[in-house]
Amino acid sequence: MTDPHTAKPRLTKDNLTSLQTHILAEEQEYPGATGDFSWILSAITLAGKAIANKVRRAGIEDVLGSLGTQNITGDTQQKLDVISNEIIMRCLGDRANVGVLASEEGDTPVILRSSAEGGHYAVIFDPLDGSSNLDVSVGVGTIFSILRTADLKSEAPEDLILQPGTLQVAAGYVLYGSSVVCMLTTGHGVDMFVLDQSIGAFVLVKPKLTIPSTKKIYSINEAYYDDFPDGYQRYLNWAHANGYSGRYIGSMVADIHRTLLMGGVFMYPPTKAHPQGKLRLMYEANPMAMIVEQAGGKALAEKQRILEIQPTGLHQRTSVLIGSPAEVDHVLEHLGSDS
Ligand code: P6P
16 A cells, blocks of 8 residues: 555646645655755745735835835835845745845845754845836746755855855746746756635646747847847847847846747847846846756856856846757857857
8 A cells, every 4th residue: 555645746737736735745756855945935935925916016005116226236126126025034034944045135145044053045036026117017026046055164144155056956936927927946847836816825837847949039138239249149130030039028037937938048148238247147047047957948158057157246247148958059159259
């Protein structure tokens, strides 16, 4: 008689599987899992539900518009940036295994508890990516990356988190769009969940999602065409001549989500304004790179694998070339000796 507690869960399209159930099932499947992830992920999804509620009521409650302040990376802070940041800090703060929190909205990482006190993980996040689009109801999102810190001897905040993306133990995003979507990987493929408002739970809709290998869609802000390195200009000229469509939302979470589901390539190359690229390595590029690679895609900074970049600062920027393997290769073919 099979023990019902150890039998491998059978995921069928008829199952109603919540994110928590799915993570617990995954943890049973992988030796050594201690339930740590489900504890942290339940805090992140709780924050996602609370932020989704705020975003959905943005036009009703006085949470739109900017605060007139800038964060350390020079971005104008929207009211909801700060509100979302506070929600995430409050949800994660009481998770006893979280030692470090680091946010796009915070100058430096926050140490909650040392490794000796049980703080074994760091959560690094962009609380509301794309928030400048909020006033016009364009999809925005929370991006998060989870690193282990237990094995590190240093207690210096930055040392604890400046690890290459290959060491992320989990990554994901919550997209606040026409539906609220959570995309998650713990290193064993990518799973997509949608918030069912009627029961207040993220339910599994696409287990082990894979990115289409090819699709004639490129996603880039072509306004900067004249600023891009020659190779990107050569690629764009080739794409224009080969029947490609341009799709650019200006919100990384929404652009990456479309690329994951439909295929294509998303790029933010170096420009005069951002010679290193605009997007942030630790809490935008790394988590997205882990998700896309786990879904069978490619994620590069020029020609280097994003996940292999050794970070030197919490807010450092990088160029980004992410998407379907065949589409990333088409861009690489045109970069030639540029970089
Ligand atoms: P641009 C949003 O401000 C963001 O950080 C990303 O979400 C997005 O991909 C990018 O900047 C858009 O930048 O220069 O095209 O407006």
